[in-house]
Amino acid sequence: MEQGLSGWRTAMYAELAAPLGQVLGDRTAKEFATLRIETVGDLLRFIPRRYLSGTELTDLGTLVEGEHVAVIAKVARISRFEGRNSPGRRETRPGRLEVLLSDGNGRLTATFFGKAHLLGWWERQLGEGVAGVFIGKVGSFRDQLQMSHPVFAMLDAGGRIVATSEEKERIAALATGGLVGMYPATAKLPTWKVAECARLALSALSAVEDPLPDWLRESAGVLRLADAFAAVHHPLSLAEAARGADRLRFDEALATQLTMAYRRADAASHTAKPRSALPDGLLTAFDARLPFQLTEGQTEVSAAILDDLALARPMQRLLQGEVGSGKTVVALRAMLAVVDAGGQAALLAPTEVLAHQHFQTIKALLGDLGGGRMLGTPDVATDVVLLTGSLPAGTKRSALLRAASGEAGIVIGTHALLADRVQFADLGLIVVDEQHRFGVEQRAVLADKASSRPHVLVLTATPIPRSVAMTIFGDLDVSTLAELPAGRADVSTVVVDAASRPAWVDRAWGRVREEVATGRQVFVVCPRIGGRGDGGEGKGVVELAEELRSGPLADVRLGVLHGQLPSDTKDQVMADFAAGDLDVLVATTVIEVGVDVPNASMMVVWDADRFGISQLHQLRGRIGRGGHPGVCLLISSVPAGEPARDRLDAVASTRDGFLLAELDLEQRREGDVLGASQAGSRSSLRLLRVLEHADLIAQARELAATCVARDPGMTTPGFADAVRATELLASGDWLERN
Ligand code: ADP
Ligand code: MG
Numbered sequence: 001m002e003q004g005l006s007g008w009r010t011a012m013y014a015e016l017a018a019p020l021g022q023v024l025g026d027r028t029a030k031e032f033a034t035l036r037i038e039t040v041g042d043l044l045r046f047i048p049r050r051y052l053s054g055t056e057l058t059d060l061g062t063l064v065e066g067e068h069v070a071v072i073a074k075v076a077r078i079s080r081f082e083g084r085n086s087p088g089r090r091e092t093r094p095g096r097l098e099v100l101l102s103d104g105n106g107r108l109t110a111t112f113f114g115k116a117h118l119l120g121w122w123e124r125q126l127g128e129g130v131a132g133v134f135i136g137k138v139g140s141f142r143d144q145l146q147m148s149h150p151v152f153a154m155l156d157a158g159g160r161i162v163a164t165s166e167e168k169e170r171i172a173a174l175a176t177g178g179l180v181g182m183y184p185a186t187a188k189l190p191t192w193k194v195a196e197c198a199r200l201a202l203s204a205l206s207a208v209e210d211p212l213p214d215w216l217r218e219s220a221g222v223l224r225l226a227d228a229f230a231a232v233h234h235p236l237s238l239a240e241a242a243r244g245a246d247r248l249r250f251d252e253a254l255a256t257q258l259t260m261a262y263r264r265a266d267a268a269s270h271t272a273k274p275r276s277a278l279p280d281g282l283l284t285a286f287d288a289r290l291p292f293q294l295t296e297g298q299t300e301v302s303a304a305i306l307d308d309l310a311l312a313r314p315m316q317r318l319l320q321g322e323v324g325s326g327k328t329v330v331a332l333r334a335m336l337a338v339v340d341a342g343g344q345a346a347l348l349a350p351t352e353v354l355a356h357q358h359f360q361t362i363k364a365l366l367g368d369l370g371g372g373r374m375l376g377t378p379d380v381a382t383d384v385v386l387l388t389g390s391l392p393a394g395t396k397r398s399a400l401l402r403a404a405s406g407e408a409g410i411v412i413g414t415h416a417l418l419a420d421r422v423q424f425a426d427l428g429l430i431v432v433d434e435q436h437r438f439g440v441e442q443r444a445v446l447a448d449k450a451s452s453r454p455h456v457l458v459l460t461a462t463p464i465p466r467s468v469a470m471t472i473f474g475d476l477d478v479s480t481l482a483e484l485p486a487g488r489a490d491v492s493t494v495v496v497d498a499a500s501r502p503a504w505v506d507r508a509w510g511r512v513r514e515e516v517a518t519g520r521q522v523f524v525v526c527p528r529i530g531g532r533g534d535g536g537e538g539k540g541v542v543e544l545a546e547e548l549r550s551g552p553l554a555d556v557r558l559g560v561l562h563g564q565l566p567s568d569t570k571d572q573v574m575a576d577f578a579a580g581d582l583d584v585l586v587a588t589t590v591i592e593v594g595v596d597v598p599n600a601s602m603m604v605v606w607d608a609d610r611f612g613i614s615q616l617h618q619l620r621g622r623i624g625r626g627g628h629p630g631v632c633l634l635i636s637s638v639p640a641g642e643p644a645r646d647r648l649d650a651v652a653s654t655r656d657g658f659l660l661a662e663l664d665l666e667q668r669r670e671g672d673v674l675g676a677s678q679a680g681s682r683s684s685l686r687l688l689r690v691l692e693h694a695d696l697i698a699q700a701r702e703l704a705a706t707c708v709a710r711d712p713g714m715t716t717p718g719f720a721d722a723v724r725a726t727e728l729l730a731s732g733d734w735l736e737r738n
Contacts, residue, residue: 009717011207012225013725016041023204024197031188032197043201045248046194047232048181051241060106063138063145069182073101073108074131080119095119099126101134109146110134130154133180135191151190179235198233205229211718212254219703220254222247249693253700255722261704262714262723264316270453272314275341275428277306282380282409283336285369290329292485298326301479305334305457308477309341309429315455321481322657323461323621330481331431332362334457339382339409343428346454347412350434352388352567353574353590358433359386359412360578361596372407382409387417390567432458461618489601491623491630493652495608495645499637508604508633509552516556516583520601520628524548524586525619527610529562544606545586553584561587589615591622598626608634609644613664616651 008014018040021029029038037043060073083095097119099110112122126132136150183194210217210224217224223231223243231244277283294302301319308315321327335345347362349355363370363384372383385399385408402408406425411417458476496504512522526541539547545560559573559582570590577585578597585591585600589611603623608616616634624630634652638645650663707719714720 007724008721010211010721011209012211013041013718013721015205015207016044017725020201023201028197035184035189040201040205043198044205044229044233046183046198047245047248048183048191048195048241050182051179051235051238060101060103060108063106063108065138065140065145067138069135069138071101071103071108071134072131073103073134075126075128076100076102076107078123078126078128080123082116082119097122108134108138109141109144110136110150110152111141111146111148113148125154126152127154179238179241181233181235181241195233202229202233211721212251213716213718216703216707219706220250220699222250225251249696250700251722253693253697254704255726257697257700257704258707258719259723259726261701261708262719265708265712267316267453268313270314271312272453272455273341273343273426273428274310274312275338275343275455276310277337277340278380280380281336281340282369282382283333283340285378285380286333286336286366289367289369290365294329295326295481295483295485297321297481297483298330298485301481302330302333304479305330306337309334309337309455314453315429315457316476317456318458318460318476318478319481320460320478322484323618324484324625325461325481326485327459327461327481328358328361329365331433331457331459332365335410335429335431338428338455340380341428343426344403344406344408344424345410345429345431346417346424346427347410347431348417348433349412349414351590352390352414353570354433355386355388355412355414356571357574357578357596359384362410362412370410383407384410384412387411387413387422389414427454429455429457432456434460461621489624489627489629491620491632491655493620493632493634493655495648495652496633496635497637497640498635499639505635506552508635509548511631511633512553512584512602512604513556515602515631519599521577521580521582521597521599522584522602522604523591523600523619523622524584524604524606525591526586526588526606528607529564529588539606541586541588548584548586556583558582558584558586561585561590563588563590589619591619596625597622599628601626601628602631602633604633604635606635607637608648609636609638613647613651613660616648617655617657617660620651620655 005011005014006017008017016039019029020032020037020039020043023040024032032038032043035046037046060071063069063071077100079098079100081096081098083093094113094115097112097114099112101108101110112119114122132152132154134147134150134152136147138145138147140146181191181195181198183189183191183198205226208226210226212225222228223246225247228244228247231240232248235241235244305315305317305319308317319327319330331347335347338345347355347358349358366384368377369381370384371377371381373379373381383402385402387396387399387403391399399408399411400422403411404423404425411422411424496508498505512524515522524544526539526544528540530540530542541560541562545558549558559577561570561573561577565573573582573585576582577600580599600623603620605611605616605619611619620630620632623632634648636645636648638648647663651660654660707716711719714723
């Protein structure tokens with residue numbers, strides 16, 4: 001292996017992985033770090049938002065306050081305001097130049113402050129009726145958009161930049177023989193500086209060999225990588241720039257799909273024990289006692305899963321379905337089939353509260369079928385154990401023993417199940433609830449616990465558009481439960497405007513009292529545990545609960561639940577609420593996933609604008625489960641018209657989780673969906689938009705399958721590097737939300 005590639009197998013990947021400081025120096029690198037551009041590759045893949053040919057006019061109608069932009073506009077009018085002499089002072093106060101810019105679509109005022117001689121100089125530079133490039137931050141003054149002290153360069157009649165001042169020379173230099181790339185800029189990194197740095201990085205790039213083999217590049221119809229970098233950073237035409245961007249985008253799609261394809265191939269190369277339910281076994285006994293009929297969807301998905309389990313290769317399946325769509329029953333049927341076949345099933349929940357709740361739900365559904373093989377229990381019965389970090393030592397020891405001996409057919413727990421000490425006699429199936437909180441690596445760790453590979457079923461209540469599912473869960477087959485079981489009641493959602501209608505908030509608490517009076521239960525959800533303590537609007541769950549207790553909800557039995565409570569307190573509160581011993585539960589989002597209290601029919605979300613669309617939808621899924629019509633009140637002080645308020649209105653307008661998921665995605669962009677931007681690390685999807693580029697993703701997926709077929713051992717250096725890069729990005733938090 002070559003020296004100096006630090007684990008990379010192609011020179012190109014090694015160079016792209018180099019820290020930016022090596023090429024630009026540490027000071028400049030630090031400035032780029034604020035844009036999360038840390039390596040040479042990051043910078044080269046950071047491409048201009050648009051290009052100026054010098055002849056086109058920017059649409060001034062689309063400017064947004066706070067943005068750094070470059071616009072091309074004509075100077076429509078220059079108004080000069082001389083500084084006045086203040087009495088008793090010799091010096092003249094600075095005057096100001098107001099330059100009205102126009103492009104036919106909108107107007108913008110550029111303002112310059114200075115002494116008379118400066119004003120005169122600017123005035124001569126600008127010239128009424130002349131077009132120029134203006135670069136700066138869009139601010140506002142008296143409700144009008146304006147830029148103060150933009151950097152500018154005027155254009156001659158042919159659209160060329162007239163070079164005079166230093167900046168103008170810089171801009172002009174960038175434009176030589178082609179287009180000027182306009183990068184998303186910051187105050188410290190104006191667009192021309194980004195351009196200079198990109199140019200420097202590009203010229204320092206010595207690797208010429210493309211990491212992708214010729215056949216692949218040709219099938220995809222994309223430029224060579226080095227050419228693509230040159231094309232995006234200084235193209236001669238817009239078409240060339242677009243071709244460059246196509247290659248970079250293709251690389252992103254391919255890297256993900258290659259990783260998934262190799263994972264799928266790897267999973268398929270392992271054998272699993274086929275597990276089939278017995279004709280007169282546990283599954284049959286369970287079906288016979290099920291108090292309801294499976295929906296068509298449940299029956300279909302269940303059949304597909306049971307078919308998978310009967311194969312000698314490990315199932316890798318994602319089951320997605322709205323909250324309350326009945327995934328748990330489907331998963332349980334799969335577990336019972338495995339137990340029938342002599343194996344064990346593990347169910348992993350994201351939190352202890354949920355693990356506990358799954359345990360109780362499953363115990364209840366199974367009745368004496370889950371009571372272990374004891375005198376008096378049906379002889380097909382199995383043992384269900386709970387294994388979490390906070391169990392008393394004795395209980396834990398016994399649970400561990402029963403898992404290891406195989407006595408426990410079903411083991412339910414949290415990450416504690418991943419601990420080394422947990423052994424299974426014959427682990428046949430792993431069910432992971434709420435995939436987005438578990439990384440791929442964690443799944444892999446658990447899979448390693450079995451001698452042959454266990455089958456894996458992943459449950460998620462977060463509806464995922466198909467293209468996203470392909471990108472994120474490309475190594476899984478996807479099943480969807482589309483319908484809700486019959487008897488699921490309507491939930492009406494209303495946004496309560498706390499700022500303009502404070503009386504409505506009182507009315508909301510009145511509504512809570514009415515709901516409780518009819519014997520129903522209510523969730524009150526609050527984004528934070530503690531208040532902000534600065535007298536601002538932010539109220540914490542503790543504070544809100546106190547206020548309700550001593551005020552509008554003094555007469556109801558009220559409990560508080562949040563993540564910082566000791567775990568036995570949490571369990572107790574949850575159990576009390578589930579048992580109906582509490583009327584109102586004031587809680588943080590710990591109740592977001594899976595909590596199932598059919599008698600809860602109302603939810604009040606405090607500071608609802610603090611939540612994202614999907615999260616609100618998820619929360620709302622906690623009510624309307626028991627056949628009682630539900631009411632969800634979203635309390636917020638954000639005025640109508642703001643994006644945060646639009647989100648609330650969207651949630652109020654529909655219960656279609658897929659629709660909301662797409663809206664969410666559009667609003668937050670994919671980086672957030674993957675969790676990367678929140679975690680502050682780099683997103684692997686910079687150019688790729690999973691909704692917009694669904695076709696490209698599908699193409700990459702097909703080509704990736706061809707790659708794996710031609711090179712099953714991943715001997716192509718470029719493939720190995722692409723997969724490694726993807727996994728490096730993914731390690732940690734790629735798939736994790738929160
Ligand atoms: P999910 O896990 O998808 O959120 P659950 O499996 O917890 O949904 O189901 C929600 C509720 O609906 C549970 O109380 C469950 O017992 C019930 N349920 C599941 N399937 C059906 C069905 N086919 N008919 C009626 N009720 C059902
Ligand atoms: Mg569930």
